[in-house]
Amino acid sequence: MQKSYPYPTAEDIKLAAQQLQAGKLVAFPTETVYGLGGDARNGQAIASLYEAKGRPAFNPLIVHISSLEKAKKLGVFNDTANHLATRFWPGALTLVVPRQTDCPISELASAGLPTIALRVPNHPLAQQLLTTSDCPLAAPSANRSGHLSPTSAQHVRSSLPDVTVLDGGQTSIGLESTIIGCLEARPVMLRKGGIARHDIELATGLPLEYLPDEEATNARLAPGRLARHYAPKAQLRLNAINTEHDEALLAFGADIPVHHEKMLNLSPTGDVMEAAANLFAYLHQLDTDATNIAVMPIPNTGVGEAINDRLNRAARGRS
Ligand code: TXA
Numbered sequence: 001m002q003k004s005y006p007y008p009t010a011e012d013i014k015l016a017a018q019q020l021q022a023g024k025l026v027a028f029p030t031e032t033v034y035g036l037g038g039d040a041r042n043g044q045a046i047a048s049l050y051e052a053k054g055r056p057a058f059n060p061l062i063v064h065i066s067s068l069e070k071a072k073k074l075g076v077f078n079d080t081a082n083h084l085a086t087r088f089w090p091g092a093l094t095l096v097v098p099r100q101t102d103c104p105i106s107e108l109a110s111a112g113l114p115t116i117a118l119r120v121p122n123h124p125l126a127q128q129l130l131t132t133s134d135c136p137l138a139a140p141s142a143n144r145s146g147h148l149s150p151t152s153a154q155h156v157r158s159s160l161p162d163v164t165v166l167d168g169g170q171t172s173i174g175l176e177s178t179i180i181g182c183l184e185a186r187p188v189m190l191r192k193g194g195i196a197r198h199d200i201e202l203a204t205g206l207p208l209e210y211l212p213d214e215e216a217t218n219a220r221l222a223p224g225r226l227a228r229h230y231a232p233k234a235q236l237r238l239n240a241i242n243t244e245h246d247e248a249l250l251a252f253g254a255d256i257p258v259h260h261e262k263m264l265n266l267s268p269t270g271d272v273m274e275a276a277a278n279l280f281a282y283l284h285q286l287d288t289d290a291t292n293i294a295v296m297p298i299p300n301t302g303v304g305e306a307i308n309d310r311l312n313r314a315a316r317g318r319s
Pocket residue numbers: 030032033034035036059060061062094096110113115116117119121139140141142175176177178179190191220221222223224225
């Protein structure tokens with residue numbers, strides 16, 4: 001039966017940590033989206049994670065740890081990985097690196113790949129859960145596979161009604177982490193996310209390559225990219241400059257075509273960070289009573305690139 005902990009206390013976190021140690025799953029907030037956590041060393045816990053999400057087992061999971069020091073016990077960090085981790089952790093960056101030879105993480109969490117995706121999250125509840133449980137936590141976004149990602153405990157409850165959730169309110173970034181592959185000296189962008197491409201390029205001084213979905217998938221570099229993703233029930237129409245009578249409007253900026261009854265504005269001031277934080281929550285909201293959603297153009301700058309990535313995938317629908 002689902003338990004929910006609004007404003008979790010140290011005692012609540014201890015109970016949640018005990019559940020994780022016993023191989024159970026617990027949903028918790030991170031600064032990006034809510035994760036559904038399980039002990040990454042425990043194959044049965046990982047199997048139940050894939051099952052709870054209805055996730056195909058070829059799609060590996062991100063392992064969350066509390067520090068870079070812990071991460072180095074699991075994966076091999078080259079100079080670029082070291083540099084990026086030092087610059088951006090804790091934060092919305094996931095690094096894919098080779099597994100250490102004695103890596104204790106379940107092969108199922110890596111979907112049999114010789115690599116591992118690692119992230120140190122920057123959220124006090126996530127950090128407390130990691131340190132109290134002392135478990136590396138595999139944590140995919142806490143939603144049924146293919147559905148919109150959860151940015152509040154309420155989203156988790158409606159997608160996964162039987163799961164225990166630590167309620168930390170709305171997440172601040174609202175988009176999943178940026179994933180960077182550090183398998184060779186030159187880093188590769190595997191998923192666009194909460195840290196903008198430009199910031200990572202500035203940190204490394206190297207341009208980031210982003211392979212098209214098919215190529216990245218065939219090379220088994222980014223197994224998750226072809227999976228159905230981020231799909232609301234409603235049909236999305238992107239780059240809309242006007243609306244049809246039966247459409248709700250997901251607006252951006254001050255210059256809105258017509259005043260619209262069913263309208264939510266991602267950022268009236270045109271701030272892409274604010275728009276990212278609101279994106280999934282507003283899609284969830286409009287999706288409850290609209291079958292068609294017109295989405296205004298979002299600039300492709302900063303995290304706007306990741307917003308457009310999610311919108312494009314959402315517009316492709318679930319079929
Ligand atoms: O912000 C986030 O990253 C959130 C929070 C909860 O941390 N987590 C998240 O997890 O978005 P998930 O499972 O929804 O996405 C994990 C992504 C998938 O696209 C998967 O294919 C990729 O990480 N991934 C995991 N391990 C990988 C590996 N070894 N090589 C390449 N991609 C990997």
